[in-house]
Amino acid sequence: xxxxxxxxxxxxxxxxxxxxxxxxxxxxxxxxxxxxxxxxxxxxxxxxxxxxxxxxxxxxxxxxxxxxxxxxxxxxxxxxxxxxxxxxxxxxxxxxxxxxxxxxxxxxxxxxxxxxxxxxxxxxxxxxxxxxxxxxxxxxxxxxxxxxxxxxxxxxxxxxxxxxxxxxxxxxxxxxxxxxxxxxxxxxxxxxxxxxxxxxxxxxxxxxxx
Numbered sequence: 001x002x003x004x005x006x007x008x009x010x011x012x013x014x015x016x017x018x019x020x021x022x023x024x025x026x027x028x029x030x031x032x033x034x035x036x037x038x039x040x041x042x043x044x045x046x047x048x049x050x051x052x053x054x055x056x057x058x059x060x061x062x063x064x065x066x067x068x069x070x071x072x073x074x075x076x077x078x079x080x081x082x083x084x085x086x087x088x089x090x091x092x093x094x095x096x097x098x099x100x101x102x103x104x105x106x107x108x109x110x111x112x113x114x115x116x117x118x119x120x121x122x123x124x125x126x127x128x129x130x131x132x133x134x135x136x137x138x139x140x141x142x143x144x145x146x147x148x149x150x151x152x153x154x155x156x157x158x159x160x161x162x163x164x165x166x167x168x169x170x171x172x173x174x175x176x177x178x179x180x181x182x183x184x185x186x187x188x189x190x191x192x193x194x195x196x197x198x199x200x201x202x203x204x205x206x207x208x209x210x
Contacts, residue, residue, distance in 0.1 A: 001054075002039045004047040008054055018057040020080035042078055049075045056084050064088065066095045070114045077118040089121045093128065102128075103135050107148035110156050126156065130164035133172040137179040149180065150187035157184045 001008045001015070015022035025038070040050065049072050056062040064072065064087065073088035075081075092114065099105045106129045109115055115122045129149075134140050136149050152160065161181055164172035 001050070002037060003041075003045055003050040006047040007037075008047075008050065010054055010057075014057050018081055018083070020082075022079065044071075044074060045078070046071060046075075053079070053081065053084055056087070057081075062087060064091050066091055069095075070112070073114050073121060074117045077120075082120075085118060085120050089118065089124055092121060093124055096125075097128065101142070101144060103132050103142075103145035104148040106132070107145075107152060110152060122156075126160050126163050130160055130167060130172060133164055133176050133180070137176050137183060146183060147187075150184050152184065157181075 001010055012022075012026050016026050017023075049068070052062060052064070052068070052072055053075055060083070062084075069088045069091040073085060073092065076084040076088055092109065096102070096105045096109050106125050109125050110122065110129075115125060129136070135142070136145050149157070149160070161177055164177055164180075
């Protein structure tokens with residue numbers, strides 16, 4: 001495999017076992033299956049990150065610095081390597097949750113390129129944020145946390161509320177969810193179109209609560 005002009009010697013069976021991308025490529029469907037050399041030239045692919053990914057393919061272990069978790073996660077997502085993607089997500093979430101304001105940090109994480117590239121990271125971050133519902137709205141909420149959530153995209157806000165609804169009873173009381181939906185909708189001054197069925201206010205309107 002060649003990345004940024006740098007060749008990496010590896011076994012096809014190892015690549016196929018670790019990556020759905022390579023499994024499809026080497027399974028006879030792509031012309032690369034018959035070639036002795038595979039060139040990866042996707043946007044943002046770095047040789048140093050592929051070297052780490054390849055080491056993980058062979059050993060199943062990796063000492064990963066938080067600073068490298070983001071770029072490696074994007075590579076793992078691109079190559080469809082679920083085990084490596086999960087490892088990177090764990091590192092990024094652990095660092096995010098170690099900060100003083102977890103809701104603000106999680107909201108910021110959701111807007112990063114890593115979360116946009118990895119459905120897994122987005123899903124995990126939204127689940128963690130849903131579990132912090134009392135810190136987002138209500139008496140225990142800080143202004144920074146509330147404002148951070150109201151800056152989320154429509155898709156994130158919608159999925160956050162949906163995820164919170166699915167938590168065990170009492171983890172995210174419905175009044176807090178309604179408050180969160182209203183806070184988010186009220187923070188969108190440029191939204192002039194009628195509420196859609198999937199928007200926070202649209203969901204409330206359908207229930208006769210808006």
